[in-house]
Amino acid sequence: SIPLGYFGGIGAASQNGILFKGSNYLDLITKVDTVVMDKTGTLTKGVFEVQEIVTLNFDKVLMVELTAVLEANSTHPIAEAIVKYAAIKKTNYKSTNVEEISGYGMKGQIGEYEVLAGNTKLLDKFQIAYDENLKSNTETIVVIAINSKYAGYITIADTLKEDAKKAILDLHNFKNIKEVVMLSGDKQAVVDTIANKLGIDKAIGDLLPEDKISEVEKLKAMGRTIAFIGDGINDAPVITIADVGLAMGGLGSDAAIETADVVIQTDQPSKIATAIKIGNSTNKIIW
Ligand code: ADP
Numbered sequence: 001s002i003p004l005g006y007f008g009g010i011g012a013a014s015q016n017g018i019l020f021k022g023s024n025y026l027d028l029i030t031k032v033d034t035v036v037m038d039k040t041g042t043l044t045k046g047v048f049e050v051q052e053i054v055t056l057n058f059d060k061v062l063m064v065e066l067t068a069v070l071e072a073n074s075t076h077p078i079a080e081a082i083v084k085y086a087a088i089k090k091t092n093y094k095s096t097n098v099e100e101i102s103g104y105g106m107k108g109q110i111g112e113y114e115v116l117a118g119n120t121k122l123l124d125k126f127q128i129a130y131d132e133n134l135k136s137n138t139e140t141i142v143v144i145a146i147n148s149k150y151a152g153y154i155t156i157a158d159t160l161k162e163d164a165k166k167a168i169l170d171l172h173n174f175k176n177i178k179e180v181v182m183l184s185g186d187k188q189a190v191v192d193t194i195a196n197k198l199g200i201d202k203a204i205g206d207l208l209p210e211d212k213i214s215e216v217e218k219l220k221a222m223g224r225t226i227a228f229i230g231d232g233i234n235d236a237p238v239i240t241i242a243d244v245g246l247a248m249g250g251l252g253s254d255a256a257i258e259t260a261d262v263v264i265q266t267d268q269p270s271k272i273a274t275a276i277k278i279g280n281s282t283n284k285i286i287w
C-alpha cells in the first residue's frame with residue numbers, strides 16, 4: 001500500500017469512520033501489543049431482550065412488574081430490556097429509595113416490597129441465599145430478591161455483532177499483537193462462552209468498573225503497550241489509562257467519546273484493526 005503522511009493518515013482514517021484526536025496516536029497504535037476490549041456494547045450489540053422468567057415461590061407477573069418498576073430508574077441496557085418487556089405504563093407501583101449499585105444492579109422500595117435486581121454478587125452483598133447453579137449458568141441473568149428472599153430470575157440475551165469474530169481474527173493477524181483480552185462485568189461463565197466463540201485469548205468476567213482499571217494496570221506493569229476499546233460510561237476511566245484509548249461511537253457514551261484518543265464512529269469493533277493498519281502505513285514516511 002502507499003505510505004501516508006500524518007495528514008494523509010488522519011484523512012484515510014476519517015474516511016473509514018475513525019477519528020484520531022492527534023497524529024501521535026497514529027504512531028502509538030502501531031506499538032500496541034495487547035488489545036483489551038469491553039464486552040457489552042463493544043463486541044455485542046448491547047441490545048438485550050428478555051428470554052425467560054423463572055420464579056421460585058413468587059408470582060411471575062408480579063415479580064416482573066416489581067422488577068420493571070425498579071429498573072425504570074436505570075439506563076443500563078439490561079434495565080431497558082426488562083422495562084420494555086414488562087410494558088409497565090399502567091402499574092400502580094411507585095419506586096422509592098432507589099439505589100443503582102454500579103457493577104451489581106438495583107435496590108429499591110416498590111410499594112410494600114423491598115426489591116433487589118442484579119447479578120449474584122448483589123445478592124451476596126446483601127447475604128441473600130440463592131440457587132448456586134445460577135453462577136454457572138452461561139446466560140446473562142438478572143437475579144431478583146423480594147423482601148430479603150430470593151424470588152427468581154430473568155434471562156436476558158444480547159447478540160454478538162456481525163463483525164466481532166472478524167475483529168479478533170484481524171487483530172491476531174498482526175505480528176505485534178501478543179494478546180487480545182476481554183474484560184466484563186458479566187459472569188465468568190457468560191464471558192468464557194463468548195471468548196471461545198470469538199477466539200479471544202483471555203477473558204476476565206465478574207469485574208467491577210474499578211477492577212477493569214486494575215487489570216489494565218497489571219498489563220501495563222508487565223511492560224505491555226495497551227489499546228483499550230469500550231463504549232460505556234463505566235469505561236471512560238479505563239480508556240484514559242490505556243496507552244491508546246478507543247471509544248465506539250455507534251452506541252458510545254459521551255464520557256467515553258470525550259476521553260478517547262481515537263473514536264470509532266461506527267459500531268464495528270473490526271475498525272480497531274483498520275486503525276492499526278492505517279497507523280502502519282502512515283509510519284513509513286520519514287519527515
Ligand atoms: P458490562 O458493561 O461489562 O456488562 P457493567 O458494569 O455495566 O459491565 O455491569 C456489570 C453487571 O452488573 C451486569 O452484567 C449486570 O449483571 C449487573 N448490572 C448492572 N446494572 C444493572 C441493572 N440496572 N440491572 C440489573 N443488573 C445490572
Ligand code: MG
Pocket residue numbers: 038039040041231232234
Ligand atoms: Mg459496557
